[in-house]
Amino acid sequence: MDRDQPHRVLNILERAAGRRADAFLTLRFPSTSRSTFAKWIREGLVKSDDRTLKPSSVLRHGEILRIWAPGLAPTEGPPPMPPILYEDDWLLVVDKPAGLLVHPVGQRFAWALIGLVREVRPGVRIDLSHRLDRETSGIVVLTKSEAANRAMKDAFQARKVKKTYHALVRGVVPWESRTVDSALGHAAGSIVQLRRGPDPAGESALTEVRVLQRMAEHTLVECQPHTGRTHQIRVHLEIAGFPILGDKLYGQPDEVFLELLDSGATDSVRARVGFPRHALHAQGLAFPHPHSGQMLKVRAPLPPDMQAIVDGATPQWGEAAAVEVGEAVAEAEGE
Numbered sequence: 507m508d509r510d511q512p513h514r515v516l517n518i519l520e521r522a523a524g525r526r527a528d529a530f531l532t533l534r535f536p537s538t539s540r541s542t543f544a545k546w547i548r549e550g551l552v553k554s555d556d557r558t559l560k561p562s563s564v565l566r567h568g569e570i571l572r573i574w575a576p577g578l579a580p581t582e583g584p585p586p587m588p589p590i591l592y593e594d595d596w597l598l599v600v601d602k603p604a605g606l607l608v609h610p611v612g613q614r615f616a617w618a619l620i621g622l623v624r625e626v627r628p629g630v631r632i633d634l635s636h637r638l639d640r641e642t643s644g645i646v647v648l649t650k651s652e653a654a655n656r657a658m659k660d661a662f663q664a665r666k667v668k669k670t671y672h673a674l675v676r677g678v679v680p681w682e683s684r685t686v687d688s689a690l691g692h693a694a695g696s697i698v699q700l701r702r703g704p705d706p707a708g709e710s711a712l713t714e715v716r717v718l719q720r721m722a723e724h725t726l727v728e729c730q731p732h733t734g735r736t737h738q739i740r741v742h743l744e745i746a747g748f749p750i751l752g753d754k755l756y757g758q759p760d761e762v763f764l765e766l767l768d769s770g771a772t773d774s775v776r777a778r779v780g781f782p783r784h785a786l787h788a789q790g791l792a793f794p795h796p797h798s799g800q801m802l803k804v805r806a807p808l809p810p811d812m813q814a815i816v817d818g819a820t821p822q823w824g825e826a827a828a829v830e831v832g833e834a835v836a837e838a839e840g841e
Contacts, residue, residue, distance in 0.1 A: 507550055507572075509628075512580040514573040514610070515621050517633065523567040527552070530565055535578060551575045568631070568652065577615070584617050587626050591804050596654040596797045597647060598623060598632070601806040604643040604783045608634055623648055636662055641752075643809045644671070644788025649796070657796035662734070670790035671729040671739055672718070674812055675748035676757065679725040683716040686742040690735050698760050702741045711735040713742040719816060724751060726816055728789075739786065751821060752781030776823045785812050 507513065522530050531543040531552065544561035546552050553559055555570040565571075573579050588606070592599040600619065602608065607618040624632045627650075635647045635658035649655040661667050691705025712732040719726040725748065729739045740756045743749055749757025754766055758778060766775050771782075792803045808816065815821055 507553065507574040509572070511574060512583055514579045514615055515624055516571040516573065516610075517620070518565045518567060518569040518571065520567045523565055523569075525565055526561065527554075527559055527563045527565055527571075528561040531571075538575075538578070546573075546575045580615050580617060584622050584625055587622050588619065591645065591806060592802070596650055596795070597658075597802075598627065598650065599645060599647050599791075599804050602638055602643060602646045602788075604641055604809065604811070607640050608637045608646060619646060620648070635659055636667075638788055641783035642786045642788060643812075644806045645791050645804055646788075647791065647793070647804075654796040658793070661793050661796075665732070665734075666794055668790075668792040669731055669734075669788065671731070672787045672789045672808060672812070673727050673729055673739065673743060674724050674751045674785035674815055675727055675743055676724060676751055677748050678720050678723070679717050679727065679748055681717070683714070684746060685712065685714050686746050687712045688742060688745055690738065690741055696760055698755065698763055700737075701755055701760070701763075702735070702737045704741075704745060709733075709735050711738050711742065713739055715743070715746060721816065721818070724815060724821075726812075740784065751785040751815075752779055753784040754779050771823070780823065781821045782823045783811075785815070787812060 516534070525533075527547060528540050528543045532538065532540040543552065547559055547561050551574045553572050554563070555572070556566070557563070559571070585606075588600045588602050590598060591601055600623070602619055607616055609620050610616060610618045620632065620634055630650050631652065633649050633655045635649050635655055638644060638646055647658060649658055688704045688711060689706055689708040690702050690711045691708030692699075693701040693703030694705070696703065710733060714730045714732070716728045717725060718728050727743070727748075729743070731738050737756070740750055740753055744756040754775075755763050762775060762778050765772060787808060788806065789808070790803070790805050792801055794800065795802045
């Protein structure tokens with residue numbers, strides 16, 4: 507198959523190395539049988555960048571597979587590449603729009619950031635150093651070598667990366683700043699498995715919140731998380747009494763989220779939630795460069811959907827901004 511034709515790209519991670527190609531693909535896409543994958547590999551609908559692939563080929567860490575198989579590959583070309591905020595020989599930093607996955611999830615194909623960047627930088631080893639969930643917009647750092655990726659992940663793990671988020675919350679916040687120091691675990695009493703909440707026995711979590719601008723019914727706040735717990739900012743703002751506009755899980759009863767899963771964006775869900783995505787934006791990152799060690803600071807402007815509300819527009823949930831809930835839940839990455 508021709509690389510110019512739309513296709514799906516899989517980067518073989520360390521945990522997948524050592525598996526047979528047909529066995530790994532069946533684990534990754536369980537709705538497709540092993541015999542079907544073996545057939546597709548023999549027909550050239552699944553290929554490796556490094557060698558002639560066979561169903562019995564043992565996969566290698568870092569190997570790239572390309573898939574043209576029906577249902578698993580895109581039927582049309584990629585969306586526009588997000589704006590590049592910074593690039594050098596080691597890094598590529600982009601401003602991810604809300605609604606774009608950083609990495610493919612689920613069975614059905616959807617274009618993701620990692621695939622878009624690999625499309626525009628062919629021949630370069632592109633990997634994610636961290637993630638944002640689908641609805642969160644803003645800064646994502648990708649690396650161009652295994653050494654750079656390892657250094658960036660070590661920096662995140664060692665908390666050497668300073669993160670700054672901007673969020674639009676419901677209500678007019680009366681205070682100027684606040685530190686929310688609340689350990690997090692499963693939300694007590696919630697029947698939604700994803701939902702997090704305060705838990706004295708949970709993981710420690712601390713977020714600094716500062717008011718940037720007040721509007722008639724909303725407030726723009728800046729959040730600096732000092733830990734990286736799942737949904738930390740969203741939960742901490744709920745704990746502070748000012749949940750994020752558009753959040754379907756926090757600041758809402760479980761019934762809203764469950765109705766969204768069962769029936770989609772009904773009129774009642776739209777009325778309760780008020781905005782097609784949670785209005786959270788990864789605005790700034792400061793981190794040691796993986797090669798030089800010098801601190802690098804990157805900023806991403808507030809996206810148009812959030813800026814419009816800051817400028818006085820009334821939040822709306824239009825048809826054009828529908829959210830694919832099933833895949834967002836399947837992804838379930840923390841910010």
